[in-house]
Amino acid sequence: MTNSGNIFKYAMCNESMQELSWQQQCRIISEAGYGAIEVAPFTLVNCGVSDISAGQRKEMAVIMRDEGIVCDGLHWLFSPPPEGLHFTTPDQAVRQKSVAYLDELIDFCGDLDGSVMIFGSPKQRSTIDGMSIGDAKKYFAEGLVAVSDHAQSRGVKIMVEHLDKTQSDVINTLDEAWEFVERINHPAIQMMFDFHNTADETESLDVLVRRHLDHIYHVHIQEMDGQYLGTGTAADDFLETFQVLKDLNYDKWISLEVFDFSPGGRTIARESMRVMKEMEAKLS
Numbered sequence: 001m002t003n004s005g006n007i008f009k010y011a012m013c014n015e016s017m018q019e020l021s022w023q024q025q026c027r028i029i030s031e032a033g034y035g036a037i038e039v040a041p042f043t044l045v046n047c048g049v050s051d052i053s054a055g056q057r058k059e060m061a062v063i064m065r066d067e068g069i070v071c072d073g074l075h076w077l078f079s080p081p082p083e084g085l086h087f088t089t090p091d092q093a094v095r096q097k098s099v100a101y102l103d104e105l106i107d108f109c110g111d112l113d114g115s116v117m118i119f120g121s122p123k124q125r126s127t128i129d130g131m132s133i134g135d136a137k138k139y140f141a142e143g144l145v146a147v148s149d150h151a152q153s154r155g156v157k158i159m160v161e162h163l164d165k166t167q168s169d170v171i172n173t174l175d176e177a178w179e180f181v182e183r184i185n186h187p188a189i190q191m192m193f194d195f196h197n198t199a200d201e202t203e204s205l206d207v208l209v210r211r212h213l214d215h216i217y218h219v220h221i222q223e224m225d226g227q228y229l230g231t232g233t234a235a236d237d238f239l240e241t242f243q244v245l246k247d248l249n250y251d252k253w254i255s256l257e258v259f260d261f262s263p264g265g266r267t268i269a270r271e272s273m274r275v276m277k278e279m280e281a282k283l284s
Contacts, residue, residue: 007246007280010273011036011072011255017265018043022060025265026067032269033277036072037064038255039112041105042079048101049108057111064112072253073116073156073218074109077102078124087125087143088136088170098124099143102158103150110154116218116253117151118192119144120161122168136170137180144189151188159192159218164199172200174208178215192218194257195238196226206240210248219245219254221276226259228268229275239279246283 012034017025022044029037045051052060064070078085078098085098109117119125127136144158151158162177163170171177177191193209193216201208209216223232245254256272263271 006033006277007283008250008254008276009036009252010034010276011038011253012269012272013038013040013075013255013257015040015043015076016258016261016268020265023063023067026064026069028266028269030067030069032266033273034069034256034269036070036253036255038072038118038253038257039074039114040076040079041074041108042076042081045081048082049104052108054111057108061112071109071112071114072255073114073118074105075118075120075220075255075257077105077117077119078121085124086128087121088131088139089128090131090135090139095139095143099146102143102147106147106151106154106156106158109156115155116157116159116192118159118161118218118220120163120167120194122163125170126168127170133169140170141180141184144184145186148184148186148188152186157188157190157217159190161192161194161197163197166199167197174201174212178212181215190217191215192220194220195234195241196220196222196224196257204240205238206244209241210244213244213248213250216250217252219250219252220257221254222256222258222272228258228260228263229256229272231271235275235279239282242279243283 012029014025014037041049086094087098160177160181162174165172181191223234258268
């Protein structure tokens with residue numbers, strides 16, 4: 001992998017390059033110094049991941065290997081296509097369909113040798129039709145329990161992502177994410193940390209990460225407004241949290257996920273890596 005020489009392992013999400021071929025995406029990520037690509041399945045399919053045959057998955061794995069990177073996992077699990085999925089709806093048939101698709105995603109992730117699946121997908125997990133947050137959490141947990149053994153058998157962990165209230169009303173803080181994961185109590189269901197999703201936190205990020213790092217299996221990073229690193233103040237604002245990650249020997253992926261794709265994947269990858277290396281250089 002191309003991460004040699006860095007303190008941390010860096011990955012990059014692929015959706016800023018979705019107009020490019022898989023090989024071009026992998027090459028850009030590798031040349032910028034990342035060790036892994038993180039896949040948003042909707043960028044690769046017309047109907048769902050069943051579009052991608054076993055042979056095509058093997059070819060994707062070969063391309064990653066040839067470009068010197070791996071797949072760290074998946075995110076944006078339920079962003080359409082396919083349409084009509086919702087994981088916490090009161091409609092049992094829709095929930096069953098959504099759980100079945102999560103099973104398909106687990107196999108796709110496993111086939112690419114990915115190890116994490118980030119469950120953010122705010123529109124597909126928020127309350128609808130007047131339901132309570134308690135019911136949404138109940139259905140959320142039931143669905144994850146239903147796939148947990150399958151995920152474990154494929155070497156995949158599903159990460160419950162904390163999302164602030166502007167995105168979802170279900171699990172808004174790291175403390176809530178940990179309480180939810182602890183209640184499920186399965187090794188394949190864990191949590192992650194996203195710098196961007198911390199608007200509802202009342203403590204500093206370094207304090208939160210120090211408290212929860214034993215249970216954090218993935219990190220997403222970007223500027224707080226969702227742009228690539230270097231366009232804002234993340235290099236200063238996140239430095240204490242990076243120091244905590246180093247001090248506590250965090251050895252899992254830190255993945256770049258941006259929401260403004262207009263600068264293009266090559267610029268996003270290169271400039272963000274430059275900032276992360278600068279941050280590393282300031283660590284004691």
